[in-house]
Amino acid sequence: MRTPRSLPVVYVALLGAVALALVIALGMGSQRLDAAQVWAALAGQRDHIGADIVLGLRLPRALAALACGALLALAGALLQTLLRNPLADPYVLGISSGASVGALLALWAGAAWGWVNLGAAAGALTATALVFLLGARAFRRQADSARAGVQLLLVGVIVGAGFGAIVAFILSVAPEAQLRGMIFWLLGDLNGADRWHLPLAGAAMLLALSLLLARDLNLLLLGDGPAQALGVNVRRLRLCVVLLASVAAGLAITVAGSIGFVGLVVPHALRLLLGNDQRILLPACALAGGAFLVLADTLARTVLAPLQLPVGVLTAFIGVPSFLWLLLRHGRGG
Template sequence: MPVLSHRRSHRFAVFAALTALALFSLLLALGAGSVPVAPAELWAALRGEAAGVGGPVVLELRLPRALSAFVTGGLLALAGCLTQVLLRNPLADPYILGISGGAATAALLGIAAGLGGAWLSGCAFAGALLSMFLVFGLARGRGGWTSTGLLLTGVVVAAGWGALISLLLAIGPEQSLRGMLFWLMGDLGQARGWGFGAALLLAGLAAALALARSLNLLARGEVQASVLGVAVTPLRLALFFLASLLTAAAVTIAGSVGFVGLVVPHLLRLIVGGDHRLLLPAAALGGGSFLVLADTLARTVIAPQQLPVGVLSALIGVPLFLFLLRRHGSGA
């Protein structure tokens, strides 16, 4: 933690850097691809004045995809921060409570039935909500709302979804297998509905920031938090529903992109510290930029062939995280 007098300028520097990173990643995503678009043309395209194929490529292909990536990454990183506090477990990621499993099962059923587009997104969102209420109901039945009870219920429900996913992969029609695998790995090629996700991200961030002080206390321990006046059980419920909704929105946009929700919160905790008033917006910005960069690589690294973004996010994230972990010691 920096000294009090430096805090404000440190905060400013962190946000300036993260905002610059976000802008850089988005510009890179808009500029890179199979159709060459010069910087001048890019500017013209963004103002809707480009001639030729460059304009529509930038506005209709790259821009929605980059924004989808940003929103998905932001949602996942934010949900990851909240889940890690909720479960008081550094290994927790937004998928641990079965939200993505429910979404995946429903989405794979949709793919097997030949659905696409908005129907598929609808399936995924419905599956995520179903899983959320299932875990909520079952965990409450176990008597009280303990972290352990919630974690175990979520993990077991997730395992159940995992079995159904394997079943669907084993008996699903041959032509849909590749689509199913891409969904499971997380793919922004078919991303849609980023506007809805962006609204949810902003609302979720605002709600999480309102809880940030209580989160700081809860992160130190339940007893301490309740002594200091935090209503622990309602806070946990709020965290559970907020994290679940954010995760549901993310998997609805891009499938189950792994790694972002687990590692981006840790990464930023190493950089900005554990104060959630700072960490939450930093995670949203950082997660968004991270996924935009990963997706830009996924579609250009062996272009014109495409990789699912989930592959790249893990390939970049693992060494990056290990590097930072070594530099900062094991204090994650």
């Protein structure tokens, strides 16, 4: 593990990556703006069209992407550490499918966008409660987190499959006029996302709470027995980590829809680069996940401009090969 002395270098590099991603997001689009126009808009000069584009459209969307990417990567890092499994991802808990059911029901009813977010939040909380209640027995029975984690992953897969069947039913009976919006939400779409205050504040709060558990998570990597011998309440730690990861993923889903693979790819890549010290890894994942999703969303809205792709399509293009590589590598290791 790297020592805290590595923190300044790591954080400066990642903060620079976040700043660069935001600058690129503000300047690129169907109408490109140079650095001077972006700076003038951020400085409050509203006498040109660039100010409306930057402040009214691109900046809120970029900040929403930053917050959602940080939340998803943080959730993935927590789950991969808890389960000691590089294939762990917040979506295996079925949270995404539950949120999709809630959001699609609101869209089907013709509700306003605010109610769609509330429906997604309700669905995410329902899925979290189901997985938590059904999977808690596995943690009580198993003495080792890795074995209990496998059972929790299976519970998440089953719950997700159940909600997925409901999603398929809604798509089958919904009017054609509503299908496009539903499909874009299912694929993950930040178009029109301007509600960045709550997810950004939530990301900061959840990261702070996660750092309080960083020492115990480091000890848990030694195994449940050694961790308990060193004073870690393993059962309570498991429950706290699952709850934090579920809240983080659910909050991101309510804003951006079902965006996959951010919580899988970013934590694993950073773990290879930085090691397993959670004091460094968790903040690094939040920053890198935010920068990754900002860049992915910028590419989604510029690669076929003026058409805009759902950002979930691009994260899937990156995530699917990465997932297959991890699966094959993990299988050989087993």
